[in-house]
Amino acid sequence: MRSGAATADDPGSFDDRTAKARIRDAAIECFAEEGIADTTARKVAAAAGVSPGLVIHHFGSMEGLRIACDEHVAAAIRRIKESAMASGPGLDVFGMMRDTNIGSAARYLARVLAEDSHTVETLVDDLIDDAERYFEQGVESGMLLPSNDPRGRAVVLVLWSLGGLVLHDHFKRLLGVDLTDPDLSTSPNLMAYMGPAYEILGSGIFTESLASHLQSAVTEADETDRERPPSAQSKQKGTR
Amino acid sequence: MRSGAATADDPGSFDDRTAKARIRDAAIECFAEEGIADTTARKVAAAAGVSPGLVIHHFGSMEGLRIACDEHVAAAIRRIKESAMASGPGLDVFGMMRDTNIGSAARYLARVLAEDSHTVETLVDDLIDDAERYFEQGVESGMLLPSNDPRGRAVVLVLWSLGGLVLHDHFKRLLGVDLTDPDLSTSPNLMAYMGPAYEILGSGIFTESLASHLQSAVTEADETDRERPPSAQSKQKGTR
DNA sequence: TAGCATATTGAACATGCGTTCAGGTGCTGC
DNA sequence: GCAGCACCTGAACGCATGTTCAATATGCTA
Numbered sequence: 287m288r289s290g291a292a293t294a295d296d297p298g299s300f301d302d303r304t305a306k307a308r309i310r311d312a313a314i315e316c317f318a319e320e321g322i323a324d325t326t327a328r329k330v331a332a333a334a335g336v337s338p339g340l341v342i343h344h345f346g347s348m349e350g351l352r353i354a355c356d357e358h359v360a361a362a363i364r365r366i367k368e369s370a371m372a373s374g375p376g377l378d379v380f381g382m383m384r385d386t387n388i389g390s391a392a393r394y395l396a397r398v399l400a401e402d403s404h405t406v407e408t409l410v411d412d413l414i415d416d417a418e419r420y421f422e423q424g425v426e427s428g429m430l431l432p433s434n435d436p437r438g439r440a441v442v443l444v445l446w447s448l449g450g451l452v453l454h455d456h457f458k459r460l461l462g463v464d465l466t467d468p469d470l471s472t473s474p475n476l477m478a479y480m481g482p483a484y485e486i487l488g489s490g491i492f493t494e495s496l497a498s499h500l501q502s503a504v505t506e507a508d509e510t511d512r513e514r515p516p517s518a519q520s521k522q523k524g525t526r
Numbered sequence: 527m528r529s530g531a532a533t534a535d536d537p538g539s540f541d542d543r544t545a546k547a548r549i550r551d552a553a554i555e556c557f558a559e560e561g562i563a564d565t566t567a568r569k570v571a572a573a574a575g576v577s578p579g580l581v582i583h584h585f586g587s588m589e590g591l592r593i594a595c596d597e598h599v600a601a602a603i604r605r606i607k608e609s610a611m612a613s614g615p616g617l618d619v620f621g622m623m624r625d626t627n628i629g630s631a632a633r634y635l636a637r638v639l640a641e642d643s644h645t646v647e648t649l650v651d652d653l654i655d656d657a658e659r660y661f662e663q664g665v666e667s668g669m670l671l672p673s674n675d676p677r678g679r680a681v682v683l684v685l686w687s688l689g690g691l692v693l694h695d696h697f698k699r700l701l702g703v704d705l706t707d708p709d710l711s712t713s714p715n716l717m718a719y720m721g722p723a724y725e726i727l728g729s730g731i732f733t734e735s736l737a738s739h740l741q742s743a744v745t746e747a748d749e750t751d752r753e754r755p756p757s758a759q760s761k762q763k764g765t766r
Numbered sequence: 767t768a769g770c771a772t773a774t775t776g777a778a779c780a781t782g783c784g785t786t787c788a789g790g791t792g793c794t795g796c
Numbered sequence: 797g798c799a800g801c802a803c804c805t806g807a808a809c810g811c812a813t814g815t816t817c818a819a820t821a822t823g824c825t826a
Contacts (some may be wrong), residue, residue, distance in 0.1 A: 306805075319646045323563030327784060337805045342785060344803095398642060400692050410696055421731070429736040431729060438722035439731070441700045442690075449689015450682075452640050457649055482678035489671060490730040491661070491679070496669040545773075567814060577775050582815060584773095 305346045309334040314343075316357045318393035322352070322401060356398060356405035357393045364411065367416065392466040396451045414444045546584045549574040553581075554595045558633035562592070562641060596638060596645035599631050603649065607656065632706040636691045654684045 303311075312334035317327045331338040331501040345351040398406050418440035424430030450457060454465040462475040470476060476523055530624040556565045567588055585591040638646050656679035664670030671678040690697060694705040702715040710716060752759035 326782080328782085338784085339786080339806070340804055348784065358591045361658070396640075398696075400636075402695060407696070407699065411700075414700070429656070429733055430731050431733055433722070433725060433731075435718075435722050435725070438701065439725065441697075441725065442719065442722040443698075443731070445690055445693050445696055446686040448696075449691075450685055451689075452692050453685050453689045455642060456647070456685055456688075457641075457681075459647065460651075460654070460685075461678065478678055479682065480676075482675050484684040484732075485673060485679065486682065486730065487726070488730045488732045490726065490728045491670050491673075491683070492724075492728045493669055493671055499656055566812080568812085578814085579776070579816080580774055588814065 291466055305334070305336055305340065309336060309341055309344060310354055310358055313351050314352070314359060314394050315390045317352075317355060318390040322397055327351075329375070344507070353405065355394065356403050359394050360397075360405050360409040362391050363395070364412065367413070392451065393454075394468055395448075396454055399448055399452050410444070410448065413448075414440050417444050545574070545576055545580065549576060549581055549584060550591070550594055550598060553591050554599060554634050555630045557592075557595060557637055558630040562637055567591075592643070593645065595634070596643050597640075598632050600645050600649040602631050603635070603717070604652065607653070632691065632708070633694075635688075636694055636706055639688055639692050650684070653688075654680050657684050 309330060313325065313330045316330050318331070327338045327341045330351070331341050341351065342348075345354055351505055395406075399410075418437055420431075420434060421430055421440055425432050425436075447453075451465050457479060458464045461478040463473060463479040464470070465479070467473055546712050551569060553565065553570045556570050556573055560569070567578045567581045570591070574581075581591065582588075585594055635646075637651075658677055661670055661673075661676060661680055665672050665676075691705050691762060697719060698704045700719040703719040704710070704721070707713055
C-alpha cells in the first residue's frame with residue numbers, strides 16, 4: 287500500500303504507518319476525542335480509511351485495540367519522560383509530558399485514567415516511581431523539603447496532577463488553561479494554573495500555627511490506632 | 527428491598543420513594559458501580575424491580591435519567607456541604623462529603639466528573655465558590671496563608687481533590703485508601719493519604735531557595751510575555 | 767356504580783454495535 | 797505460468813440497546 291515498506295507490524299522500523307499503525311493512531315485520536323464508550327469500530331475504520339473488518343482483523347477485537355492503544359501511548363509517554371528527565375531538572379509532573387509533540391496522548395490518557403487498564407496502572411506506577419526518585423534527588427540537592435512519607439508524597443502529588451489532567455475540561459472552563467494542549471508551555475493563560483500550583487507547592491496553604499496543630503493531631507492519630515482523625519468535629523451519628 | 531429510612535429526596539415533596547424514586551436511586555447506584563456507559567435501561571429496571579418501559583416512561587430517555595440523577599446527587603451534596611459548613615471549620619475539600627451516609631454519591635460523582643454535564647459543572651463551580659469563601663475566612667482568622675490569586679488557589683485545590691476522587695481506584699491500589707468510602711474517616715489507612723496531603727498543604731514541597739528562584743522565573747516570564755496584568759502581584763507574597 | 771387518569775407491563779421495533787466470513791487483490795517464490 | 801500468502805473489502809449475522817405502544821392494573825373522582 288504505502289512505500290516499499292516490508293512486512294506489516296515491525297516496531298522500530300522506518301515506516302510505521304502501515305494500515306495497522308494507521309488504525310491504531312486513528313483509534314487513539316478517536317478514543318481521545320470522542321471518549322472510550324463512543325468510539326466504535328466503524329468510526330475508527332472510517333478515520334483510518336479502511337473497512338471495519340480490517341480493524342478486527344488486525345487487533346482481534348475492540349478490546350484488543352484498546353490494549354494496543356494503551357501500550358502505544360504508554361510507550362510514547364515513557365519515551366518522552368526519559369528524554370525529559372535526561373534533559374535536566376523540572377518540577378511539575380506535567381512537565382514530563384509537555385514541550386513535545388505528544389499528539390493526542392495527553393487527551394487519551396485523560397480518558398483512560400479512570401477506566402481500569404493494567405497497562406495504565408503500570409504506567410501510573412512508573413510515573414510515581416520516577417517522581418519519587420526525582421523528589422529524592424531534589425531533597426538531596428536541597429531543592430525540595432524532605433518528607434515523612436516520600437512514597438506517599440509522590441503518590442499524592444502525581445495523582446493530584448493526573449486527576450487534574452482528567453478534569454482538564456473544568457480547568458479549561460475555569461482558568462482558560464487546557465492541560466492537554468500539546469504545547470501547553472506557550473499557552474497565554476498557563477500562569478492561571480501554574481501560579482496557584484507553585485504557590486501551593488511552594489509554601490503550602492496552612493499558617494505555621496495551624497500546620498503544627500494539624501501535624502500534632504496527625505501524629506497523635508498515627509500513634510493511637512483508634513483515634514479520631516484530625517478533621518475535628520465529626521458529628522456523632524448515633525448508631526455505628 | 528429497602529424501605530423506611532430512605533435517603534431524602536427533593537425538598538418540597540413528602541414521600542418521594544415512589545417507583546420513580548426507586549428507579550432514580552437504582553440508577554445512581556448502577557451508574558456509580560458499573561459506570562455510565564455500561565448502565566442500561568434494563569439493568570436499572572431490574573435493580574429497581576420494574577420493567578424497562580417504566581424507566582423511559584418516567585424519565586423520557588436514558589439521558590433524562592442521567593440528568594435527574596445528576597441533579598439529585600448534586601442536591602444531596604449541597605445539603606451535606608451546607609450542614610458541614612454550618613458545623614464549623616474543616617480544611618480538606620473531601621471533608622464536605624464525608625462523615626455522612628452519602629451513599630453512592632461520591633462514587634457517582636467520580637464517574638460523572640469527567641463527562642460533560644451542565645449540572646455537574648454548576649456543582650463544581652459551587653464547590654469552588656464555597657472553598658474560596660471558606661479559604662477567605664481561614665485567611666482572616668489566621669489559619670491560612672494569603673494568596674496572590676485566591677480564586678485560582680481555590681480552583682486548583684478543589685480540582686486536585688476532585689481529580690483524586692476520580693482516580694480513587696489508583697489511590698486504593700497504591701495507598702489502600704478508598705476515597706469514595708462513605709465512612710472514610712474511620713478507614714484505618716486514611717493517614718496514608720491525609721499525611722502526605724497535610725504535609726504538602728502545610729509547608730509545600732519546595733525549599734526556600736527553590737521557591738524564590740521559581741517565583742522570579744514566573745514573574746520574569748510574566749513580564750516578558752506581555753505587559754504586567756493590572757491585578758497581578760499587587761500583594762507581595764508572604765514574608766515567611 | 768361508571769368514568770377517567772395514572773402506573774405499569776411486556777412484547778415489539780428500529781438501530782447500531784462487534785464480529786464473522788467468503789471472496790477479491792496484488793505481491794512473492796517457484 | 798500459477799500456487800501461496802498477506803492484506804483488505806463489504807455484506808451479512810447475531811445481539812443488545814433505547815424506545816414505542818397497545819393492553820392491563822390500580823386508584824381517584826363523582
